[in-house]
Amino acid sequence: MITRSQRSIRGVVLAAALAILAAGCLPAPATEEAQQVTTLYGVFVAIAAVIALIVFGLATWAILRHRQKPGDPLPDQSHGSLRVEFIWTAIPVLIILGLFAGTLAVLGRVDAHNPNPGVELRVEAFRWGWTFSYPGSGVSVTGITPDGPEAVLPVGEPIKIVVASHDVIHAFFVPVFLFKRDAIPGRESAFDVTIDEPGTYRGQCAEFCGIYHSRMPFSIRAVSRAEFDQWLASQPRASPPAEGSPVASP
Amino acid sequence: MRRLIALSQETKVFLLMAAFGFIVAAIYWFVSYEPAGTILLAGFGLATAVIALLLARSDPTRRRAAAPRAEPPAPPTTDIGQADTTVSGTEGIDRPFVDETGRLPDPTIAPFAVGAGLALAATGLVFGLAPVIVGALPLAWGAWTWLSSAGEELIATEVEDAAG
C-alpha cells in the first residue's frame, strides 16, 4: 500500500529526473571542485523541477477544467487575493535566498586559492592555439596539431592554473572540470583545481576569437605524481622561461 | 513626507528608479570598487532623478493644490471624456500632464528626408566625406521643411484658438 506522501515523494523524484533529462545532465566530474558543482546543480534542478511541476500543474488544471461551455455566465470577477499573492512572493524569496547560500558555499570552494599549490600551469592563449608552460621548470608545450597541445598534470593535489592571452579574448574550458576562465589580453587570472581521476580530458576555446575559434582544442592528461615528475624531467627545456613571455602585464 | 506621498504616480515611477539607482550604485561601489559599473549605475540614478524632479515641478496635483479653483472645467468640444465628468476620480491625480486636444500634423515627407540624410551622412564615418555631402542635402531640406511646417501649424492653431 503506497501512502499519499510516498506517492507525492515519488512524483517529485520523477519530476526531478525528468527535469534533469530536459535541462541536461552534466558530464562526470573530474575534479574535487566539479563534484561540488555537480551537487549544487542537482539541488537547483530538483527545486526547479518542483516549481515547474507546480506551475505546469496549475496551468494544465485550468486549461482542462476551466473551459467555457456554451451559455456559461461570466465567472467570478476576482481581482486577486492578497494572501495568495503574499504566499507566492514569500516562498520564491526564501527559495532564492537558499539557492544563494548554496551558491556562496560552492563558490567559496571553486574560487579558493591554495597558497601552496603542488604545480603551477601557465596557459597562454593566442589565435588559434595554446601554450602550456610550467613556471620555474622551463618546460613549455605549444601544439598546432589538429588535436592541440597536451598539458600533463598530477592528480590529488591542488594545481594553480594561470590564464593569459596574447591577442583577443579566449576562454580556457575543460568540460569535465565544469569550469572555464576567460583569457583576457592585459590581464592574468588564476584558479585552482584538484584533479581526482587520472585520464585524458579534452578542452577547447569557449570565447569567440575569430575565424578558427572552433579549431583550438587541447587536452589535459592527469597522471600520478611520480609519472608527472618523470614526464616533466623528460621534456626539453626551452631557454626563455615563462617570465619572459610577450604577454603584456597589466 | 506628506509631499512625497502627494506626488503623482508618474513622478513616483521615476523617483523609485532614481532611489534604486543611487542605492545600488552605493552598494556596488563598496562591494566591488569597480568604477565603470558604479558610474553607470549612479548615472542611471542621476538621470532618473532629474526627470523625477522635472515631473514633480510640473505635477498637476501640485498645481491644483496651489490653485484649487484656478482651473475652470474645460468646455468639451467633442464628447471625448464627457461621459466621465461625473466621476470624482477625474480630478487630481487622474489628470495627465498635458491637456492638449491633439491636433494632428499634415502628412509630410520631412521625417523621411531627415532620416535618409542622417543615415547617409552617418556612413561618412566609414566612407569619408562624400556621403556626408550627399546626405547633408536631404537632411537640411527635410529639417527646414519640418520646422517651417511645424511653425505654420503652430500659428494656425493659435489663430484658431483665438477665433474659437
Place this chain on the structure above:
Amino acid sequence: MTAADTPIGPAGASGAVRGERGDLLTWLTTTDHKRIGILYLVASFGFFLVGGLLALGMRAELTVPGLQFVDEQTYDQAFTMHGTIMMFLFGTPMVAAFANYLVPLQVGAADMVFPRLNALSFWLFLFGGVIVLSGYLAVGGAADVGWTGYVPNSELHFSTTTGTDLWIVGLALTGVATILGAINFTATIYGRRAPGMSMLRMPMFCWNILVASILILFAFPALTGALAMLLFDRRFGASFFDPSEGGDPVLWQHLFWFFGHPEVYILALPFFGIISEVIPVFSRKPLFGYRAMVFATIFIGAYSMSVWAHHMFTTAAINLPFFALSSFIIAVPTGIKIFNWVGTMFRGKLTFPTPMLFATGFIYLFVIGGITGVIVASPPLDFHFQDTYFVVAHLHNVLVGGSVFGIFAGVYFWFPKITGRRLDERLGKLHFWSWLVGFILTFLPQYQLGADGMPRRYPDYAANPGWTELNAISTVGSLLLGLGMIPFLAAVVLALRRPPDQGNDPWEANSLEWWTTSPPPHHNFTSLPPIRSERPVFDARESRR
C-alpha cells in the same frame, strides 16, 4: 454572443478610412501612429524572415559534424547577423510596432505627442537596419564579431571587414531611433491619457511599455557610447579597448552589458504586457493582482539595470556574489507575473482561439526559460554553462518561447483591429502547433549539448557520443519552425484578400482600442466610454447587458 450582436462604441462611421489602401507616398509621408506601427510591424517582420533564414542555414551546417555547406567566415557572419537582426532589427522594433499602434489607442489619445518625431524614428531604424545588412555587400563581407562585438576581436586589427564598421554605424542609428521612440511612448503615456484613466487604470500593456521605454532611455546611451568608442578605435586611431595602449577590453563588456541586460527586458516586458492583455480576455476575468503586476513590472525594470555583469562571470573581473544575488532576486517579480497569469486563468471561462494558444504556450515555455535563467545566474554553475549551448538554449527559450510567442499572440489578437479582418483559425492552430513542437525539438536538445560542453559559435564540432543525434533533432525542429511560418503567411495573405468584416470588439475585450472601429479612423476616437477601471470597454459592455 458575439460583438456583432451588441455593437458598442461608434458604428462603422469611418468608411472612407476603411476603404483607404494608400499609395507609396501616403506611407512615406505618414505621421499617423497606426500607419507607423504597421510600417514597423512589416519591416521588423521582414528582418525576422532574413534572420530566421540565417538561423536555418546555421542549423543545416550543424546537423552533422564537419563543414558541409559553409566555411568558417560565412558561419561567423551568419551568427553575427542572426543575433544582430533578431535583437536590434526584429525584437526592439517589434516593441515599437506594438507600442506605436496600441499606446495611443489604449490611453484614448488621437496620436503620439510627437508624430513627426515618430516617423523619423521609423525611418532611422529602417535605414540603420539596411546599413547593418549592407555589410554583406562590403569588401570582406558582413560583420563577423558576434552580436556582442567583444573587443579586441572586433578591433580593426582582428576584424578587417568594412562590414563591421557598417554594423557599428547602423546599430548606432537604430539605437537613436529606439531612443526617440521611447521618448514618444513615455510622453504619450504621461501626457495624453484620456480623462479618468489614472496610472492605475492603465492597461497592463501600457505599463510594460512605459517601463521598457524608461529602460531604453537609460540603457541605449551606454550602447551608443560603446559603439562610438569602438568606431574611434577602428577608424580614428583611438585605443579605448586596446590593452597594449592602456585600454581595457573589460570596459567594453561593462558598457555593452549595461545596455545588453536591460535590452533583454526591453524585449521581454512589452510581450509580458501582451500576455497580460490576452489572457484576461480569453479567461473572461480581470487580470489577477493588477497592482502586484504593476509593481513587479517596475521592480523588474529597476533591477534589470543592476544585473549586467552576470554575463561576465568567467572574466574574473567582477564581484560575483553581488551579481548572483541581484540576478536571483529578479526571478521573484518574474515569478509573480507567471503566477498571476496562471491565477487569471484559474477559475476562468477559458476559450482557446489562436492568440490564447500562443499566450498559453508562452507561459509553459517561459517557465522553462526562467528556471534555466536562475541556473546560469549561479556563478559556479555558469562557469560551466557560459558560452555553451546551454546558454544558447536558455536565451532562445526566453526570447523565442517568450517574446516571439508573445509577438504572435499579439499579432493574432490585434490583427482584427489593425485590418478589420481575422486571421484564419485553422491556419493559426497549425502555425501554433508547428511552433510549439518545433521549439521543443530545436531548443531542449541544446540544453543537453550545453551540459555536455558543446561551445557556441562553432561551425564544426567533435563527434562526441550523442552530439550528432541531438544536433540532428535540433535541426529538424528548426525546419519545423521555418515551415510553421507558411501557414501564418498564408493566413495573412488570405485575410487581406477578404473584405473587412470584424466589428469594433470581436473578442469581447477590455481596453479602449476595442471601443473604436476596426480599423480605427485617423483620429482614433469619436467618443470614449467612461473609464472607471482598467477595463473600460468591459464595464461599458456589461452595463448595457
